Amino acid sequence: MWQLYQFPLCPFSRKVRLLLGEKGVGYEPVRESPWQRRDEFLDLNPTGQVPVMVDSERGVTLIDSSVICEFFEETVTKSPMLNGTAPDRAEIRRLVIWFDTYFYRDITAPLLNERMLKRLVYRQAPDGQALRGAMKAAVEYLDYIDYLLDHRTWLAGPMMSLADLAAAAQISVADYLGGIDWKSHEQAKRWYIGMKSRPSFRNLLTERMDGIAPPADYEKLDL
Amino acid sequence: MWQLYQFPLCPFSRKVRLLLGEKGVGYEPVRESPWQRRDEFLDLNPTGQVPVMVDSERGVTLIDSSVICEFFEETVTKSPMLNGTAPDRAEIRRLVIWFDTYFYRDITAPLLNERMLKRLVYRQAPDGQALRGAMKAAVEYLDYIDYLLDHRTWLAGPMMSLADLAAAAQISVADYLGGIDWKSHEQAKRWYIGMKSRPSFRNLLTERMDGIAPPADYEKLDL
Ligand SMILES: N[C@@H](CCC(=O)N[C@@H](CS)C(=O)NCC(=O)O)C(=O)O
Numbered sequence: 412m413w414q415l416y417q418f419p420l421c422p423f424s425r426k427v428r429l430l431l432g433e434k435g436v437g438y439e440p441v442r443e444s445p446w447q448r449r450d451e452f453l454d455l456n457p458t459g460q461v462p463v464m465v466d467s468e469r470g471v472t473l474i475d476s477s478v479i480c481e482f483f484e485e486t487v488t489k490s491p492m493l494n495g496t497a498p499d500r501a502e503i504r505r506l507v508i509w510f511d512t513y514f515y516r517d518i519t520a521p522l523l524n525e526r527m528l529k530r531l532v533y534r535q536a537p538d539g540q541a542l543r544g545a546m547k548a549a550v551e552y553l554d555y556i557d558y559l560l561d562h563r564t565w566l567a568g569p570m571m572s573l574a575d576l577a578a579a580a581q582i583s584v585a586d587y588l589g590g591i592d593w594k595s596h597e598q599a600k601r602w603y604i605g606m607k608s609r610p611s612f613r614n615l616l617t618e619r620m621d622g623i624a625p626p627a628d629y630e631k632l633d634l
Numbered sequence: 635m636w637q638l639y640q641f642p643l644c645p646f647s648r649k650v651r652l653l654l655g656e657k658g659v660g661y662e663p664v665r666e667s668p669w670q671r672r673d674e675f676l677d678l679n680p681t682g683q684v685p686v687m688v689d690s691e692r693g694v695t696l697i698d699s700s701v702i703c704e705f706f707e708e709t710v711t712k713s714p715m716l717n718g719t720a721p722d723r724a725e726i727r728r729l730v731i732w733f734d735t736y737f738y739r740d741i742t743a744p745l746l747n748e749r750m751l752k753r754l755v756y757r758q759a760p761d762g763q764a765l766r767g768a769m770k771a772a773v774e775y776l777d778y779i780d781y782l783l784d785h786r787t788w789l790a791g792p793m794m795s796l797a798d799l800a801a802a803a804q805i806s807v808a809d810y811l812g813g814i815d816w817k818s819h820e821q822a823k824r825w826y827i828g829m830k831s832r833p834s835f836r837n838l839l840t841e842r843m844d845g846i847a848p849p850a851d852y853e854k855l856d857l
């Protein structure tokens with residue numbers, strides 16, 4: 412049985428969980444708070460980051476969400492998420508990296524820092540300017556999603572792909588932390604409601620992070 | 635014909651060039667200085683980063699070194715660089731990400747900033763403390779390479795892989811900028827000389843960055 416080291420608001424763990432859900436791979440979630448820098452976890456992954464997956468029977472350890480996603484894409488044929496020709500796959504991977512790197516850097520990471528780490532770890536008040544910066548950046552990223560959906564059914568093309576899972580994972584954490592305003596982003600909103608209604612997503616949305624409540628319509632399908 | 639947008643000291647472009655060299659893929663290098671933020675280049679890649687590859691005849695644009703490497707690994711069977719079982723491939727990808735992220739963050743990026751950007755762009759003197767920090771970090775990374783080579787012929791296992799190319803690419807830029815001291819790293823040094831002697835590497839080593847000279851033994855095979 413696979414174990415997945417993660418915490419509920421880690422967007423990279425969410426991307427992995429969406430992929431495992433779509434592919435029907437069973438796993439046991441193991442709660443890991445990387446800011447505690449537990450020795451046993453550092454032995455598993457010297458960088459100290461989640462997600463990590465371990466299959467102790469087979470002696471396999473998978474480190475980094477992109478390594479995990481490529482592994483299950485290679486080994487589980489159900490619901491392929493890197494579909495199409497080599498250029499199609501390049502476009503999917505480009506968008507995954509874009510959300511994992513830039514959406515995370517500009518939006519998810521500052522929100523996690525201000526609204527989660529400062530509350531749970533540093534016991535500080537959030538910095539209003541950092542929060543406003545993240546929310547302003549979110550508008551630009553939603554504009555880009557609208558633009559992609561002008562030409563495409565899903566973010567990377569005619570089929571749902573890992574790009575949709577990566578984007579939805581980041582957005583869902585930002586949304587939990589009050590960073591997303593859907594106003595004047597009809598296309599992006601409709602796409603996100605489609606993502607939210609998938610069984611792989613429903614489980615994630617019911618989880619809560621200790622002491623941090625999401626907005627009222629976080630789980631709702633009629634935004 | 636593929637075009638590769640890059641500059642001589644970009645470690646991610648070097649990783650791509652080593653892969654293309656090993657696989658025998660022809661390409662035309664196009665000099666791009668991303669700090670100039672050229673409009674035409676930003677149209678090609680809105681993040682403004684190199685490497686980018688373009689095949690204008692087929693209308694294919696590949697953005698990000700990992701997207702480019704996966705693309706050529708999928709489309710060119712010669713000299714596979716993601717060899718072995720799914721867990722073997724996961725270990726190769728883990729190490730590639732590790733060098734691309736952490737070696738770059740701790741060593742290559744500060745060296746590029748202090749010794750290249752400050753000279754060519756900001757016209758400032760390098761910060762000695764930042765340089766010493768990078769050189770100290772390099773010792774730890776060489777220790778880890780020694781450790782890997784205690785158990786393995788190549789960094790990720792019994793065969794040369796993308797992990798070796800990623801590591802050699804980062805190290806070669808750090809070495810160009812005077813950040814590598816091979817003292818008491820015999821195993822890592824022997825591995826690196828092996829990498830340097832490959833035809834795919836020889837071309838790279840003869841290139842120079844305007845106004846910045848590498849150390850005397852940068853190209854040498856008898857360190
Ligand atoms: N590139 C990694 C990024 C993972 C990551 O940034 N994880 C964060 C939590 S969202 C973490 O563990 N941070 C703790 C730390 O960096 O010490 C991946 O895709 O898995």
Ligand SMILES: N[C@@H](CCC(=O)N[C@@H](CS)C(=O)NCC(=O)O)C(=O)O
Pocket residue numbers: 643644645646668669681682683684685697698699700734
């Ligand atoms: N994840 C990217 C990183 C590329 C990268 O950092 N490129 C640097 C040059 S070494 C760059 O273009 N920097 C300019 C900038 O970020 O504006 C890749 O693997 O291709």
